[in-house]
Amino acid sequence: MRGADIFTESLFSVRKLDDFVPISHPLRSIRVMANEALAKMDRVFAGMYEADIKGGRPSIAPEKLLRAMLLQVLYSVRSERQLMEQTQYNLLFRWFIGLSMDDSVWVPTVFTKNRERLVRLLRSSDLPSTGIAKARLLTNARNIKGLRRRLWLPRHRAWR
Secondary structure, eight states: OOOOOOOOOOSOOOOOGGGGSOTTOHHHHHHHHHHHHHHHTHHHHHHHHGGGTTSSOOOOOHHHHHHHHHHHHHTTOOOHHHHHHHHHHOHHHHHHHTOOSSSOOOOHHHHHHHHHHHHHHHHHSOOOHHHHHHHHHHHOHHHHHHHHHHHHHHHHHHHO
16 A cells, blocks of 8 residues: 655654764864853953944854854855855754754855954954864864765765
8 A cells, every 4th residue: 555645744743953963973072072162252352342232233153153154164165155045954063053944044144244253353353272272173184185085985975
């Protein structure tokens, strides 16, 4: 007997975003390292953004910006527009960045403006040495190449 091709979407979900990410996924350890480095940079971020209490919309959290930029490097996403598009439907990206399933993804131009502002502020500030050391570890070319291999290898095996 043939099953029916019916799609019924539930109104509520009791699963967390963390439940969709496999325990052995390499991004779990990368997220822990990134969060440790970002936690040490919290005072720097607070100092950068406290002068902007003039009103207006709040900016994108710098921690989320940096995690999104790290995903862009690790997954070789060509543009910020594509990064925002993939973040819209990719639960792994949402989990890594720190967005819930219900959060709206940023408009690419807003993301770009916030990224440019963050980079400008980071260049002009004095970063803690621990944050710089972690950033160097994360951006070391060999580490990124190895991480890319570990992230993409399961996909290539599935296509064979």
